[in-house]
Amino acid sequence: MIGKNIRVTLGRREILHGLDFEARDGRVTAIVGPNGSGKSTLLKAMTGEIPATGDMSLNGRDIDAMQPWELASVRAVQSQSTTVAFPFTVIEVVRLGHSAGPWAAEPGIPEAALSRLGLDGYAHRYYHELSGGEQQRAQLARVLAQVWHPVQAFQPSWVFLDEPVSSLDIGHQFVVMDLLADYARQGGGVITVMHDLNLTAIYADHVVLMKDGQVLARGTPAEVLTDERLSQAYDHPLRVNRPAPSGVPYLLPQACRDAS
Template sequence: MQAYDIRVTLGRRAILKGVDFEARPGEVTAIAGPNGSGKTTLLRAMTGEVPFTGRVLLNGRDTAAMKPWQLAAIRAVQPQSAAIAFPFTVLEIVRLGLRAGLAAADSALPLRALEQVDLAGFAHRFYQDLSGGEQQRVQLARVMVQVWEPVLDGVPRWLILDEPVASLDIGHQFTVMDLARDYAARGGGVVAVMHDLNLTAMFADRITLIHAGRVAADGAPGDVLTNDTLAQVYGCPVPVNSVPPAGVPFLLPQARAV
């Protein structure tokens, strides 16, 4: 997935000012940066949800020349939030991700997806009765069934996730990021807007750091997450690999893998 010279203006404000972006199949690519930097706008431009100038390629094809059903067959998008106006059950929401044809007839697939996001047994509960974090995982299950196989007929497929762990406790953050990591390991591509820099460092192969509508840094986590770059982008000291003062507790999610 590539984007070239992406520019977005909303009203009179320039949100994105010529952003280039690349994500590769087999990798988790994170888009990070402070609030208002243009992360979600970049994602929405690449998925065609906001007007933009520039080019977006998906598996080498210009998305402007692709039909909606062609895009839906190879990429699934999870927004930050989704408002549901009618009393759908969890299973009905997840089934919205099934494509027509044989896939839609697979009644077991939505249940498998719910089990993967730790919502086994929730199928017949009403979506509106769930917590925000549970609803977020239902939406993840929906996009997963849309592109269940990471590679189909030799063509990689894509999970595009906007802040997929924002409402989740730390245990379920790991659940979601493990699923993203596994999807990429099996040949698919994952693009995720992220705020948690620790999780980003743990799970991303590549980070595009956005600041004031431009790319501030791009590359492997160790190259992007540096003291100088983070201080410049976030406007405050963000020491990397530094122990806090004595008596201040701190958590290392990275230690989970030890």
């Protein structure tokens, strides 16, 4: 995914100020930054949810020149919040994604997607009866079912995600992030807006740090998530990897992962 000179204007206010963006297949690209920095706006611009100017291409093709069915065959999108107006069951929601993708004729994908998100046994429950975190995982299952195979016809599939772990407990956060990292390792492309900087440091291959509608820094987590750059982005003095004062809990969730 390549974007050049991306601009978004809402009303009389310019939200994105001619920024450039690049995400490569085979890696997780995380977009981070403070509230109002333009993270979700950038994602919506790249997925066509809001009007934008600039040049944007996916797998070497101009997005504006691609038909909706062509885009649906190579990329799937999970918004920050999704409203389901009808009394659909969970499996029906996931099948909406499956039917829109290139693997609609391949049986068992919706069920497999639910299983990967820890939603075995939820297929015939009504979507509106689920908790917020369960709904979020069901929406991710819908996204995965649409672009189930990370590589197809020698080109990568892509997932665009806006805060996919925001409503999840820590265990399910790791389930989701492990799944996305595995998708990238298999050759797919993952672009995700993130608020959790610890998870970003653990899982992202490439980080885009935004502030005020512009890219403040880009690179590996070690290059971007520094004291100086984070303090500048969040307008607050921040330190990376410093133990908390005595008596204050200090969590290291990355210690849960197998270092191998």
